[in-house]
Amino acid sequence: MELLKTEILVLGAGPGxxxxxxxxxxxxxxxxxxxxxxxxxxxxxxxxxxxxxALIHATQLIHEARESKTRGISFGxxxxxxEKLRAWKDSIxxxxxxxxxxxxxxxxxxxxxxxxHFEDSATLRIETVEGxxxxxxxxxxxxxxxxxxxxxxxxxxxxxVMTSTEALELEEIPAxxxxxxxxxxxxxxxxxxxxxxxxxxxxxxxxxxxxGVDPDLTRHVSRRAEKLFKEVRLNVKVLKMATxxxxxxxxxxxxxxxxxxxxxxxxxxxxxxxxxxxxGLENTKVTTxxxxxxxxxxxxQTTDPAIYAIGDVNxxxxxxxxxxxxxxxxxxxxxxxxxxxEHIVTPAVVFTDPEVAWCGLTETEAKEKGTxxxxxxxxxxASGRAMTLDRTDGVTKLILxxxxxxxxxxxxxxxxxxxxxxxxxxxxEMGATAKDIAECIHPHPTLSETLMECAEMFYGTATHAxxxxxxxxx
Numbered sequence: 468m469e470l471l472k473t474e475i476l477v478l479g480a481g482p483g484x485x486x487x488x489x490x491x492x493x494x495x496x497x498x499x500x501x502x503x504x505x506x507x508x509x510x511x512x513x514x515x516x517x518x519x520x521a522l523i524h525a526t527q528l529i530h531e532a533r534e535s536k537t538r539g540i541s542f543g544x545x546x547x548x549x550e551k552l553r554a555w556k557d558s559i560x561x562x563x564x565x566x567x568x569x570x571x572x573x574x575x576x577x578x579x580x581x582x583x584h585f586e587d588s589a590t591l592r593i594e595t596v597e598g599x600x601x602x603x604x605x606x607x608x609x610x611x612x613x614x615x616x617x618x619x620x621x622x623x624x625x626x627x628v629m630t631s632t633e634a635l636e637l638e639e640i641p642a643x644x645x646x647x648x649x650x651x652x653x654x655x656x657x658x659x660x661x662x663x664x665x666x667x668x669x670x671x672x673x674x675x676x677x678x679g680v681d682p683d684l685t686r687h688v689s690r691r692a693e694k695l696f697k698e699v700r701l702n703v704k705v706l707k708m709a710t711x712x713x714x715x716x717x718x719x720x721x722x723x724x725x726x727x728x729x730x731x732x733x734x735x736x737x738x739x740x741x742x743x744x745x746x747g748l749e750n751t752k753v754t755t756x757x758x759x760x761x762x763x764x765x766x767x768q769t770t771d772p773a774i775y776a777i778g779d780v781n782x783x784x785x786x787x788x789x790x791x792x793x794x795x796x797x798x799x800x801x802x803x804x805x806x807x808x809e810h811i812v813t814p815a816v817v818f819t820d821p822e823v824a825w826c827g828l829t830e831t832e833a834k835e836k837g838t839x840x841x842x843x844x845x846x847x848x849a850s851g852r853a854m855t856l857d858r859t860d861g862v863t864k865l866i867l868x869x870x871x872x873x874x875x876x877x878x879x880x881x882x883x884x885x886x887x888x889x890x891x892x893x894x895x896e897m898g899a900t901a902k903d904i905a906e907c908i909h910p911h912p913t914l915s916e917t918l919m920e921c922a923e924m925f926y927g928t929a930t931h932a933x934x935x936x937x938x939x940x941x
Contacts, residue, residue: 469598469600470600470603471600471601471602473577473605474491474498474604475488475497475605475608475801476604476607477491478583478591478746479509479611479612480501480502480567480610481510481610481612482508482509482516482787482791483610483787484610485571487610487777487794488571488576489570489571490795490798492576494798496801498576499577499579500571500579501578501580501591502578507571508560509610510613510614512563512564513564517560519635519656520818521555522635525555529547532545534857537857547663552637553637579595579602580595580596581595585750585751588771589603589605606775608767608777608794609746609776609780610780611741611742611780612790613742613780615630615631616630617630620706621647625715626638627641627714627715627732629732630734631652631734631736635656639732640663641665641730643666643668643729643731644657644665644731645728645730646669646670646733647670647705647733647736648669648737649669649670649673650676650738651817651818654819655817656736657669657692657696661695667695667696668698668700669698669700670719671701671703672703672705674702680829681829681830681831681864683862683864683878684825684862684878685823687862687881688821688823690860691820691860700721702721706725714729715733717729740759741760741761741779742779743761753771753776754769754770756782760780760782763776763781766797767781767800768797768800777794777796778794784815788813792811792813812896814888814891816884816885818885821860822879822880822882822883822885823878823884824879824880824885825888825891826877826891827875827877829878830876833866839869840869841867843867843922843924844862844864845864845917845924846859846861847860847862847881847914847917849929850917850931851912852911852913853881853914855912856914858881860880861880861882861884862881863887864877864921865901865918865921871900874898874901876895879891881914882914883914891918901922901926902922902926904921904922905922905923907919
């Protein structure tokens with residue numbers, strides 16, 4: 468039995484885990500990083516954010532090439548080599564994973580690959596290919612992420628029923644694809660397969676896609692999805708699935724009526740569940756909440772004083788950048804630099820076509836809370852840059868506090884919205900007002916101008932659109 472000792476143990480090497488390990492090492496701490504998979508990076512790098520965005524970009528080129536006919540530029544029908552596409556996607560993942568390994572080595576972080584199990588609040592057992600190893604630690608950070616949910620009614624043991632992990636492998640381009648769930652994963656990967664040539668049907672049990680996102684932000688996504696997908700059906704329940712030869716027979720219910728449909732493949736995207744099960748948490752003082760997530764305070768400390776939890780396992784938005792931020796909060800708490808902010812402005816981006824991004828208070832949340840707000844909107848149909856891109860299907864909006872005109876939230880739908888939202892994060896974080904944004908010169912012609920002109924719309928002085936008059940506060 469091999470016994471190791473360390474100051475900080477990090478369990479899980481995703482965007483939260485490796486960020487925590489790197490930051491702790493930068494702070495001079497001795498760190499051991501434990502990861503079950505062969506590569507660092509977690510789900511985000513290996514089976515999520517990175518490969519999905521690579522495929523979204525690559526397949527979007529097919530759609531853009533077809534649309535370019537209206538601009539007088541025509542291309543031949545695209546030929547898709549799935550093997551090369553997979554190899555290109557995998558090469559990106561491999562390069563990034565190797566980069567992480569190199570950065571860990573330079574920081575003198577000891578990386579162990581194997582399954583971790585807590586023996587008690589100070590010891591982790593690791594099952595490695597070389598055998599069992601035990602680590603005594605002063606503090607541990609749990610960063611094991613989440614996994615795609617697959618309800619038992621859909622788990623047929625048939626590879627034609629996929630979660631996002633299998634869908635990203637691109638084994639084939641199915642003629643008919645059913646996407647169960649109209650959330651961001653379903654809509655993003657549905658777009659990939661639709662661009663590759665699949666007839667995509669999206670079914671959502673609730674009354675809208677991208678539930679929780681302001682309706683005016685999802686409107687353009689819905690309109691484009693109606694053109695790209697075969698169908699987008701709302702208020703539809705999927706009851707069960709069964710193997711039917713080389714297809715999947717799916718029983719669905721709409722308005723109380725049941726029917727059966729056949730698909731070549733099914734993508735199940737109905738949420739994610741935390742990965743902490745089988746970690747031996749019962750041998751520690753760590754507890755979970757009513758939703759099954761690990762309880763922790765604003766400093767990410769769990770109910771066990773020696774153990775911290777970051778990212779997907781503690782609930783909240785399941786976002787890589789949230790996990791990375793919480794990594795720094797946890798490390799600073801451990802090193803005695805506790806500086807947990809009362810409210811973290813966390814941006815969210817949905818990489819659909821067009822993209823949707825928001826941060827801070829949303830209009831929907833304000834209505835639910837009864838918070839008084841004022842909303843300024845700028846349509847991308849008035850943006851010269853959007854016109855040159857042939858992408859006027861967008862809107863930028865500011866959520867403002869009436870008394871102070873302070874920016875409480877920002878929402879953007881449009882081409883590249885994910886690249887634009889950081890200005891909104893800065894505005895909310897720094898307590899900027901609409902006047903602050905309006906008076907900042909934005910380069911022309913750019914999509915970033917929509918933020919400036921949105922602020923100007925609030926005062927009725929937008930150059931390229933008409934709106935009400937309102938005197939700015941001095």
